[in-house]
Amino acid sequence: MRRQIIMVALFLLTTCNLYAGNLPVEDALVSVPPMVPPAITRDYPARVIVRMETVEKVMPIADGVDYMFWTFDGSVPGTFIRVREGDEVEFHLSNHPGSKMPHNIDLHAVTGPGGGAAASFTAPGHTSVFSFKVLNPGLYVYHCATAPVGMHIANGMYGLILVEPKEGLKPVDREYYVMQGEFYTKGKYGEAGLQPFDMEKAINELADYVVFNGSVGAIAGENALVANVGETIRLYVGNGGPNLVSSFHVIGEIFDRVNVEGGTLVNENVQTTLVPAGGSTIVEFKVDVPGTLIVVDHSIFRAFNKGALGMINVEGAENPAIYSGKQFDQVYLPEGSAIQSIPGETQKLVIASSLTEQIRFGQRVYETNCQACHQAGGTGIPRAFPPLAKSDYLNLDHQRAIDVLLHGMSGKVVVNGEQYDGSMPAIGLSDHDIADVLTFLLNNWDNNGGQIAPEQVVQRRLEGKSVQADSGH
Amino acid sequence: MNIVTLGLLAVLVAGTLDVEMAVITGGEYRPLYFSKNSEQISVSSFILDITPVSNIQFFEFIGHTPVWEKNSIPTLFTEDTYLGHWSQHDNVWQPEPSQNQEAVTNVSWFAAQAYCEVQGKRLPTVAEWEFVARASESRPDGSEELGYNQRILNWYARPNLNANIGQTPNNYWGVKDLHGLIWEWTEDFNSNLISGESRADASIDTRLYCAAAATDAADPSDYAAFMRYGFRSSLKARFAISNLGFRCAGSADDAKEGVGD
Amino acid sequence: MMQRRVWVIRYSVAVLLLIIAQLLHADFPGDSIYLLQSEWRTQDAEKIYLSDLAGKKLVLSMTYTSCQHTCPTIVSNMQAIENNLPETDRDNVRFVLVSLMPQSDTPEVLKTYANKRGLKGWTLLSGHEDDVRMLAMVLDIKYKAVANNEIAHSNLITILDDQGRIVRQINGAESNPSLMAGHLLHQN
Numbered sequence: 001m002r003r004q005i006i007m008v009a010l011f012l013l014t015t016c017n018l019y020a021g022n023l024p025v026e027d028a029l030v031s032v033p034p035m036v037p038p039a040i041t042r043d044y045p046a047r048v049i050v051r052m053e054t055v056e057k058v059m060p061i062a063d064g065v066d067y068m069f070w071t072f073d074g075s076v077p078g079t080f081i082r083v084r085e086g087d088e089v090e091f092h093l094s095n096h097p098g099s100k101m102p103h104n105i106d107l108h109a110v111t112g113p114g115g116g117a118a119a120s121f122t123a124p125g126h127t128s129v130f131s132f133k134v135l136n137p138g139l140y141v142y143h144c145a146t147a148p149v150g151m152h153i154a155n156g157m158y159g160l161i162l163v164e165p166k167e168g169l170k171p172v173d174r175e176y177y178v179m180q181g182e183f184y185t186k187g188k189y190g191e192a193g194l195q196p197f198d199m200e201k202a203i204n205e206l207a208d209y210v211v212f213n214g215s216v217g218a219i220a221g222e223n224a225l226v227a228n229v230g231e232t233i234r235l236y237v238g239n240g241g242p243n244l245v246s247s248f249h250v251i252g253e254i255f256d257r258v259n260v261e262g263g264t265l266v267n268e269n270v271q272t273t274l275v276p277a278g279g280s281t282i283v284e285f286k287v288d289v290p291g292t293l294i295v296v297d298h299s300i301f302r303a304f305n306k307g308a309l310g311m312i313n314v315e316g317a318e319n320p321a322i323y324s325g326k327q328f329d330q331v332y333l334p335e336g337s338a339i340q341s342i343p344g345e346t347q348k349l350v351i352a353s354s355l356t357e358q359i360r361f362g363q364r365v366y367e368t369n370c371q372a373c374h375q376a377g378g379t380g381i382p383r384a385f386p387p388l389a390k391s392d393y394l395n396l397d398h399q400r401a402i403d404v405l406l407h408g409m410s411g412k413v414v415v416n417g418e419q420y421d422g423s424m425p426a427i428g429l430s431d432h433d434i435a436d437v438l439t440f441l442l443n444n445w446d447n448n449g450g451q452i453a454p455e456q457v458v459q460r461r462l463e464g465k466s467v468q469a470d471s472g473h
Numbered sequence: 474m475n476i477v478t479l480g481l482l483a484v485l486v487a488g489t490l491d492v493e494m495a496v497i498t499g500g501e502y503r504p505l506y507f508s509k510n511s512e513q514i515s516v517s518s519f520i521l522d523i524t525p526v527s528n529i530q531f532f533e534f535i536g537h538t539p540v541w542e543k544n545s546i547p548t549l550f551t552e553d554t555y556l557g558h559w560s561q562h563d564n565v566w567q568p569e570p571s572q573n574q575e576a577v578t579n580v581s582w583f584a585a586q587a588y589c590e591v592q593g594k595r596l597p598t599v600a601e602w603e604f605v606a607r608a609s610e611s612r613p614d615g616s617e618e619l620g621y622n623q624r625i626l627n628w629y630a631r632p633n634l635n636a637n638i639g640q641t642p643n644n645y646w647g648v649k650d651l652h653g654l655i656w657e658w659t660e661d662f663n664s665n666l667i668s669g670e671s672r673a674d675a676s677i678d679t680r681l682y683c684a685a686a687a688t689d690a691a692d693p694s695d696y697a698a699f700m701r702y703g704f705r706s707s708l709k710a711r712f713a714i715s716n717l718g719f720r721c722a723g724s725a726d727d728a729k730e731g732v733g734d
Numbered sequence: 735m736m737q738r739r740v741w742v743i744r745y746s747v748a749v750l751l752l753i754i755a756q757l758l759h760a761d762f763p764g765d766s767i768y769l770l771q772s773e774w775r776t777q778d779a780e781k782i783y784l785s786d787l788a789g790k791k792l793v794l795s796m797t798y799t800s801c802q803h804t805c806p807t808i809v810s811n812m813q814a815i816e817n818n819l820p821e822t823d824r825d826n827v828r829f830v831l832v833s834l835m836p837q838s839d840t841p842e843v844l845k846t847y848a849n850k851r852g853l854k855g856w857t858l859l860s861g862h863e864d865d866v867r868m869l870a871m872v873l874d875i876k877y878k879a880v881a882n883n884e885i886a887h888s889n890l891i892t893i894l895d896d897q898g899r900i901v902r903q904i905n906g907a908e909s910n911p912s913l914m915a916g917h918l919l920h921q922n
Binding site for chain 2: 057058067068097098100101102121122123124125126146147148151186194195196197198199200
Binding site: 547548549550582583660661663664665666681682683709710711 | 764765766767769797801803804805808867870871872874875876877878879886887888889905907
């Protein structure tokens with residue numbers, strides 16, 4: 001009898017192994033953000049191998065600002081993993097020998113205690129292996145859950161795993177991977193240098209940066225996502241948090257289909273969809289006209305003051321029947337982030353010591369505070385925001401330019417022959433910032449050159465004169 | 474003796490090993506992994522190395538006890554990464570001259586333990602280490618000081634750097650380098666009964682551990698200590714990790730044998 | 735400022751003791767727990783070295799006799815493993831309990847416990863606290879003294895081959911004895 005029990009046990013053990021052995025083994029489809037691996041073509045389950053490495057590394061979080069990110073595979077968000085419902089996943093998690101911290105992974109796609117966190121807990125220079133079966137289709141967040149979990153997530157340890165339903169997903173023309181997360185740094189937004197994590201701000205949920213794909217501009221400007229007119233785009237969107245919920249919106253588009261919270265429920269014709277911290281969504285939309293679509297967290301200060309802004313450049317023929325040509329939504333009148341600065345901060349100020357440095361620092365001030373309205377290249381937006389490139393208004397009177405930055409202005413003004421009737425708020429920049437940004441402007445974009453010293457700004461601030469709109473034009 | 478003896482004859486240590494140590498007056502403190510109203514832990518008086526053990530000190534130790542050479546140490550006691558930052562010259566693994574005064578890392582608990590024992594010392598316990606590590610430069614409990622925790626946390630926000638030992642300021646007890654240089658082994662690091670899975674660590678997991686369930690309620694307000702406990706719980710005694718070193722402790726009675734004050 | 739420093743100067747007497755090593759067991763593999771030359775006392779007050787256990791497979795747990803939580807389950811599971819072994823194979827397997835509380839688990843206490851639980855032919859060990867820690871370290875067992883004179887500890891049952899190499903470790907609270915017996919019989 002006893003012998004029989006053993007035989008049965010051994011038989012079970014063997015069949016178990018055989019079962020695993022029966023599934024074809026293959027490497028998982030993975031990709032680096034913002035790319036998404038191709039759709040799965042097989043119509044049967046497989047044993048898929050995922051190899052991932054946790055790496056702690058310094059990368060830029062914004063221009064001139066560095067941050068010690070903790071990452072899955074060296075990017076924020078981590079590698080995108082694509083598997084099929086019913087697959088068995090064999091997960092190898094390696095922690096880079098240079099890591100200071102142990103790490104682990106909790107995949108929300110796992111059915112089991114901790115999502116694999118305890119099983120994957122790995123000291124620096126070691127590898128853990130665990131397996132799970134993906135039972136439910138959907139788009140799932142994964143993240144590190146090592147104590148203190150908030151800090152590991154706040155440093156960038158999250159990503160997405162897509163479990164395709166057995167029947168597959170409807171083919172589309174473009175797929176992209178976008179994941180929001182916020183960062184809490186010692187210095188305020190844009191402050192240069194290597195910025196350490198600030199636990200106090202994280203606990204109080206006062207984020208300095210709210211970004212897509214790990215840094216300001218990661219999917220904007222040169223890095224913008226691209227598509228052609230007539231194509232359907234599918235975005236796999238996640239939110240790592242650690243704290244904030246995203247009001248995900250694409251300016252100038254309506255989502256034709258949304259897989260609500262990354263699940264099976266489909267909503268149609270959605271303007272803005274919520275993405276919970278530790279949650280996801282899948283949005284699809286067909287782009288009908290060319291231009292730049294702006295991807296934002298519509299908790300809008302995050303977009304214009306903290307970095308949650310991305311772009312999709314759509315190329316192709318105009319279609320005036322659908323859209324006449326205006327480009328930008330004027331409702332969002334952005335203000336400079338510096339306005340939120342707290343007096344008495346003890347952060348060390350980095351002060352420009354040469355014209356070249358003033359220009360370089362000034363560029364940062366521009367990108368942080370001015371570019372949202374006046375645009376990259378200083379082109380402005382017709383009838384809304386006057387140009388700063390080759391600007392007669394700017395070149396004619398430097399002192400007036402200082403006053404505009406110090407006190408703001410409103411009313412009619414003529415720049416390069418065009419009349420503008422809007423208002424510009426006082427930005428609350430420091431004397432150095434004002435001097436630097438003006439010096440930057442004067443020496444770029446076909447302006448006439450020149451240099452503004454911080455002392456000039458101090459002087460004007462003391463005199464306290466506000467600017468009369470349309471003076472002399 | 475409980476020393477790991479490996480069945481190899483080694484050379485008698487002819488010289489002496491002298492290291493500056495600080496006297497720590499015992500006291501009570503409440504460690505992280507207890508709830509706010511749990512009992513305090515009492516730590517008896519002891520002595521502790523001022524600095525972590527350096528590469529050159531560990532190299533001298535191996536000279537006396539070749540069983541701990543990279544080429545001879547059994548796999549029971551470490552892994553391939555053991556002393557991996559040293560180089561091999563004339564068949565001997567040794568630190569580069571520039572590494573001499575840096576803290577030795579890539580050493581297993583067994584090797585660290587043997588090093589201390591050979592000198593008539595031992596590794597500090599977790600309680601002892603934490604008791605000393607909570608001191609700031611001016612008081613025994615720095616956690617009351619503004620910015621104290623943030624300064625420790627800043628280490629995690631910097632890339633690894635190789636610095637010589639003994640360059641950070643003395644803390645209240647005259648001990649250096651407890652924060653901001655390396656992790657350090659403790660004698661009973663394996664007393665951390667947490668899974669490293671922070672959500673599960675609010676109470677002990679009775680599937681994995683034999684204990685009353687409420688034994689270890691975490692109070693995660695001290696994030697710096699929280700991370701040290703998390704790190705320790707990821708370790709096995711044979712691990713050799715690139716930023717993990719050690720220092721030795723001793724009984725307070727030994728202070729009387731020493732000189733100086 | 736409270737800063738007192740001492741220079742501890744020691745002739746390495748310990749090294750001498752350490753180094754008068756026994757060449758007797760030098761031929762164990764590099765990952766054998768028998769490289770630990772620690773001395774223990776059995777429930778019959780017999781002095782043995784750890785390496786005296788070599789030559790048979792081992793089913794080993796670290797527990798203590800007054801433990802009321804999972805320890806009784808661990809011991810029961812070890813007994814179930816024993817019962818699942820064919821008679822002919824039982825001579826090749828040794829069942830060992832190592833006490834995490836050696837101060838109070840004296841040979842007499844261990845003997846009483848073995849009789850009460852019906853642990854015939856088992857080896858119950860009590861040793862120096864430092865040796866207990868060293869053994870726990872090579873077996874990756876975590877433990878910690880807690881309130882009420884108890885010790886919280888890992889629920890592991892370890893299976894070792896006749897050379898003292900770890901073959902498998904399982905959760906002693908949830909073990910499947912027949913599977914374990916299978917591992918015992920069919921490992922190399």
